[in-house]
Amino acid sequence: MFPNLLNATQEYWRKLDALEARYQQGEISLQEVDAEVARLMRELGDERRRSLRSFKNMLQGWFRDQKEFVYGLLLVVVVAYGWAISTTQLS
Template sequence: MFPDLIGATRDYWRKLDEVEAAYRRNELTIQEVDAEVEALMVELGQTRRQQLRDAWAALQTFVNQQGEALVGVTALGMLAYVWLVVNGQA
Protein backbone atom coordinates (compact mmCIF):
# COMPACT_ATOMS: atom_id res chain seq x y z
CA MET A 1 0.00 0.00 0.00
CA PHE A 2 2.77 2.41 0.89
CA PRO A 3 5.15 3.33 -1.90
CA ASP A 4 8.58 1.73 -1.61
CA LEU A 5 10.60 4.75 -2.71
CA ILE A 6 13.62 3.65 -0.69
CA GLY A 7 13.56 0.22 -2.32
CA ALA A 8 13.36 1.81 -5.78
CA THR A 9 16.32 4.01 -4.92
CA ARG A 10 18.31 1.01 -3.66
CA ASP A 11 17.63 -0.78 -6.96
CA TYR A 12 18.81 2.32 -8.81
CA TRP A 13 22.07 2.43 -6.82
CA ARG A 14 22.61 -1.31 -7.32
CA LYS A 15 22.22 -0.90 -11.07
CA LEU A 16 24.57 2.10 -11.02
CA ASP A 17 27.14 -0.04 -9.21
CA GLU A 18 26.78 -2.69 -11.92
CA VAL A 19 27.35 -0.08 -14.63
CA GLU A 20 30.41 1.23 -12.79
CA ALA A 21 31.79 -2.29 -12.42
CA ALA A 22 31.29 -2.93 -16.15
CA TYR A 23 33.07 0.34 -16.95
CA ARG A 24 36.01 -0.59 -14.70
CA ARG A 25 36.27 -3.95 -16.50
CA ASN A 26 36.40 -1.99 -19.80
CA GLU A 27 33.13 -3.58 -20.95
CA LEU A 28 31.48 -0.17 -21.48
CA THR A 29 32.72 3.08 -22.98
CA ILE A 30 32.11 6.38 -21.24
CA GLN A 31 29.37 7.17 -23.79
CA GLU A 32 27.66 3.87 -23.01
CA VAL A 33 27.94 4.62 -19.29
CA ASP A 34 26.32 8.03 -19.84
CA ALA A 35 23.49 6.41 -21.81
CA GLU A 36 22.98 3.73 -19.14
CA VAL A 37 22.94 6.28 -16.32
CA GLU A 38 20.43 8.43 -18.20
CA ALA A 39 18.19 5.40 -18.82
CA LEU A 40 18.41 4.42 -15.14
CA MET A 41 17.49 7.96 -14.07
CA VAL A 42 14.46 7.92 -16.36
CA GLU A 43 13.44 4.51 -14.99
CA LEU A 44 13.78 5.70 -11.38
CA GLY A 45 11.74 8.82 -12.12
CA GLN A 46 8.96 6.79 -13.71
CA THR A 47 8.94 4.33 -10.82
CA ARG A 48 8.74 7.12 -8.25
CA ARG A 49 5.96 8.93 -10.10
CA GLN A 50 3.94 5.71 -10.42
CA GLN A 51 4.37 4.85 -6.74
CA LEU A 52 3.33 8.35 -5.67
CA ARG A 53 0.28 8.19 -7.98
CA ASP A 54 -0.66 4.85 -6.43
CA ALA A 55 -0.27 6.25 -2.89
CA TRP A 56 -2.39 9.29 -3.79
CA ALA A 57 -5.10 7.04 -5.23
CA ALA A 58 -5.09 4.91 -2.07
CA LEU A 59 -5.38 8.03 0.10
CA GLN A 60 -8.28 9.33 -1.99
CA THR A 61 -10.04 5.97 -1.72
CA PHE A 62 -9.56 5.95 2.06
CA VAL A 63 -10.92 9.50 2.41
CA ASN A 64 -13.89 8.68 0.19
CA GLN A 65 -14.71 5.58 2.21
CA GLN A 66 -14.06 7.06 5.66
CA GLY A 67 -15.00 10.69 5.04
CA GLU A 68 -17.77 10.93 7.61
CA ALA A 69 -15.67 9.26 10.30
CA LEU A 70 -12.77 11.63 9.58
CA VAL A 71 -15.05 14.65 9.83
CA GLY A 72 -16.48 13.36 13.12
CA VAL A 73 -13.07 12.73 14.67
CA THR A 74 -11.87 16.16 13.53
CA ALA A 75 -14.94 17.85 14.99
CA LEU A 76 -14.48 16.04 18.32
CA GLY A 77 -10.81 17.02 18.39
CA MET A 78 -11.65 20.67 17.75
CA LEU A 79 -14.34 20.64 20.41
CA ALA A 80 -11.94 19.12 22.94
CA TYR A 81 -9.30 21.74 22.09
CA VAL A 82 -11.82 24.60 22.46
CA TRP A 83 -13.00 23.17 25.78
CA LEU A 84 -9.41 22.96 27.03
CA VAL A 85 -8.66 26.53 25.95
CA VAL A 86 -11.85 27.90 27.53
CA ASN A 87 -11.10 26.10 30.79
CA GLY A 88 -7.48 27.24 30.82
CA GLN A 89 -6.00 23.76 30.52
CA ALA A 90 -4.02 24.33 27.30
Protein backbone atom coordinates (compact mmCIF):
# COMPACT_ATOMS: atom_id res chain seq x y z
CA MET A 1 0.00 0.00 0.00
CA PHE A 2 1.31 3.44 -0.92
CA PRO A 3 1.43 5.75 2.13
CA ASN A 4 -0.76 8.81 1.80
CA LEU A 5 1.32 11.78 2.86
CA LEU A 6 -1.50 14.29 2.34
CA ASN A 7 -3.82 12.42 4.73
CA ALA A 8 -1.00 12.05 7.25
CA THR A 9 -0.33 15.80 7.10
CA GLN A 10 -4.02 16.63 7.53
CA GLU A 11 -4.18 14.27 10.51
CA TYR A 12 -1.06 15.92 11.96
CA TRP A 13 -2.68 19.38 11.76
CA ARG A 14 -5.94 18.05 13.24
CA LYS A 15 -4.01 16.63 16.20
CA LEU A 16 -2.08 19.89 16.62
CA ASP A 17 -5.35 21.85 16.65
CA ALA A 18 -6.79 19.51 19.29
CA LEU A 19 -3.58 19.81 21.32
CA GLU A 20 -3.74 23.61 21.14
CA ALA A 21 -7.36 23.57 22.28
CA ARG A 22 -6.47 21.37 25.26
CA TYR A 23 -3.61 23.73 26.15
CA GLN A 24 -5.82 26.82 25.84
CA GLN A 25 -8.34 25.20 28.21
CA GLY A 26 -5.59 24.49 30.72
CA GLU A 27 -5.92 20.70 30.50
CA ILE A 28 -2.22 20.11 29.79
CA SER A 29 1.04 21.88 30.61
CA LEU A 30 3.46 23.48 28.19
CA GLN A 31 5.98 20.67 28.78
CA GLU A 32 3.33 18.09 27.81
CA VAL A 33 2.54 20.12 24.70
CA ASP A 34 6.23 20.19 23.75
CA ALA A 35 6.54 16.43 24.22
CA GLU A 36 3.38 15.73 22.23
CA VAL A 37 4.44 18.05 19.38
CA ALA A 38 7.81 16.30 19.21
CA ARG A 39 6.05 12.92 19.02
CA LEU A 40 3.67 14.14 16.31
CA MET A 41 6.57 15.55 14.30
CA ARG A 42 8.39 12.22 14.56
CA GLU A 43 5.28 10.39 13.31
CA LEU A 44 4.90 12.76 10.36
CA GLY A 45 8.60 12.45 9.55
CA ASP A 46 8.30 8.65 9.56
CA GLU A 47 5.32 8.85 7.22
CA ARG A 48 7.23 11.22 4.92
CA ARG A 49 10.16 8.79 4.78
CA ARG A 50 7.81 5.87 4.03
CA SER A 51 6.17 7.89 1.24
CA LEU A 52 9.49 8.87 -0.32
CA ARG A 53 10.77 5.30 -0.07
CA SER A 54 7.62 3.96 -1.73
CA PHE A 55 7.84 6.57 -4.50
CA LYS A 56 11.51 5.75 -5.09
CA ASN A 57 10.75 2.02 -5.25
CA MET A 58 7.88 2.68 -7.67
CA LEU A 59 10.14 4.73 -9.96
CA GLN A 60 12.88 2.12 -9.84
CA GLY A 61 10.39 -0.60 -10.78
CA TRP A 62 8.98 1.48 -13.62
CA PHE A 63 12.47 2.25 -14.94
CA ARG A 64 13.46 -1.41 -14.73
CA ASP A 65 10.36 -2.37 -16.73
CA GLN A 66 10.64 0.50 -19.25
CA LYS A 67 14.41 0.78 -19.61
CA GLU A 68 14.46 0.48 -23.42
CA PHE A 69 11.75 3.12 -23.77
CA VAL A 70 13.60 5.56 -21.50
CA TYR A 71 16.89 5.07 -23.34
CA GLY A 72 15.14 5.46 -26.70
CA LEU A 73 13.41 8.64 -25.58
CA LEU A 74 16.68 10.00 -24.24
CA LEU A 75 18.38 9.26 -27.56
CA VAL A 76 15.61 11.06 -29.49
CA VAL A 77 15.87 14.09 -27.18
CA VAL A 78 19.66 14.26 -27.55
CA VAL A 79 19.47 13.98 -31.34
CA ALA A 80 16.70 16.60 -31.53
CA TYR A 81 18.69 18.93 -29.29
CA GLY A 82 21.80 18.45 -31.40
CA TRP A 83 19.82 19.11 -34.57
CA ALA A 84 18.25 22.26 -33.07
CA ILE A 85 21.65 23.58 -31.98
CA SER A 86 23.26 22.86 -35.35
CA THR A 87 20.48 24.54 -37.34
CA THR A 88 20.43 27.68 -35.18
CA GLN A 89 24.21 28.14 -35.55
CA LEU A 90 23.95 27.97 -39.33
CA SER A 91 21.37 30.76 -39.58
